[in-house]
Amino acid sequence: MVQVDAELDQLEDGALLVLYANGDQGAARVLTARLLPRVLSHAVRVLGDRSEAEDVAQEAMLRLWRAAPGWQGDGAAKPGTWLYRVTANLIVDRLRRSGRAVGLDAVDEPADDRESAEAMLMRRGRMAALDAALARLPERQRQAVVLRHIEGISNPEIAAVLDISVEAVESLTARGKRALAAALAGQKEALGYGDG
Amino acid sequence: MVTDKDDLTALFADARQDARPRADLTARVLADAARVQPGNIAAPRPGPGWFARMRGAVGGWPGLSGLAVAGVTGLMIGVYATESVDMLLNGQLTELTGGDSAGLMPGIDFLAISFGEG
Numbered sequence: 001m002v003q004v005d006a007e008l009d010q011l012e013d014g015a016l017l018v019l020y021a022n023g024d025q026g027a028a029r030v031l032t033a034r035l036l037p038r039v040l041s042h043a044v045r046v047l048g049d050r051s052e053a054e055d056v057a058q059e060a061m062l063r064l065w066r067a068a069p070g071w072q073g074d075g076a077a078k079p080g081t082w083l084y085r086v087t088a089n090l091i092v093d094r095l096r097r098s099g100r101a102v103g104l105d106a107v108d109e110p111a112d113d114r115e116s117a118e119a120m121l122m123r124r125g126r127m128a129a130l131d132a133a134l135a136r137l138p139e140r141q142r143q144a145v146v147l148r149h150i151e152g153i154s155n156p157e158i159a160a161v162l163d164i165s166v167e168a169v170e171s172l173t174a175r176g177k178r179a180l181a182a183a184l185a186g187q188k189e190a191l192g193y194g195d196g
Numbered sequence: 197m198v199t200d201k202d203d204l205t206a207l208f209a210d211a212r213q214d215a216r217p218r219a220d221l222t223a224r225v226l227a228d229a230a231r232v233q234p235g236n237i238a239a240p241r242p243g244p245g246w247f248a249r250m251r252g253a254v255g256g257w258p259g260l261s262g263l264a265v266a267g268v269t270g271l272m273i274g275v276y277a278t279e280s281v282d283m284l285l286n287g288q289l290t291e292l293t294g295g296d297s298a299g300l301m302p303g304i305d306f307l308a309i310s311f312g313e314g
Contacts, residue, residue: 032226054218
């Protein structure tokens, strides 16, 4: 199975989705390994709540599976972009429904069990500070900053995800990054980057 | 500004590594994938046949039985029991026809004449 998955891993997302629709469970495993971390990361950073983000990520992936039978293998839409868009909309729904701010305790589980306690605390502190700073940005700006600077996707792709122009994305990310820097100003020591 | 560009870049890099899915979430996502995979969705059951639809329209087996009994009873009355029915109705049938049963079933007289002449 590992051998088969390694072969599938050479394929693009669209081709894997078509294979999944034709009954290949290995394609689902590879797509999950590839796309779930991105979707979850996007949701965690924008929502600032791990549990809610997991629900959103699971729902977004479920929508991808359901969309698979009608997916055009040679079409222009990329599953990754499509999924970011679905996730962005699910996040907006959640934020609007709850209308809540994110607290500093919205941190997740350690990503690595071998991590030392000190490193874990430092990492948690950084992520809590980042989440708190992100939570102060307007929703659109937050989504754009997370997609550009954390997920690392291109501006045209973000424009497709958020359904806005590339110029608007550039403006949102620039303003968002400035606002983040301002929000995190004075926390150099707390962020643990002062030693370097 | 104390937080410089490099700090933000480092923070973003950390965040990129931070939100890795836990095993239980991955398992839930894969279970969803298996559940809704096109080949695994149960084929739709064929619809009911014409007899089942008709039976349903008259209220199932009890309705169908009632309909059958009523039909047979009507037929029996029509064929055999003109006088019995008249008796049950206290002679109203006779009154309606002026005492002439042939008025109700003129064909009977016609047949009697035909057989009598034959």
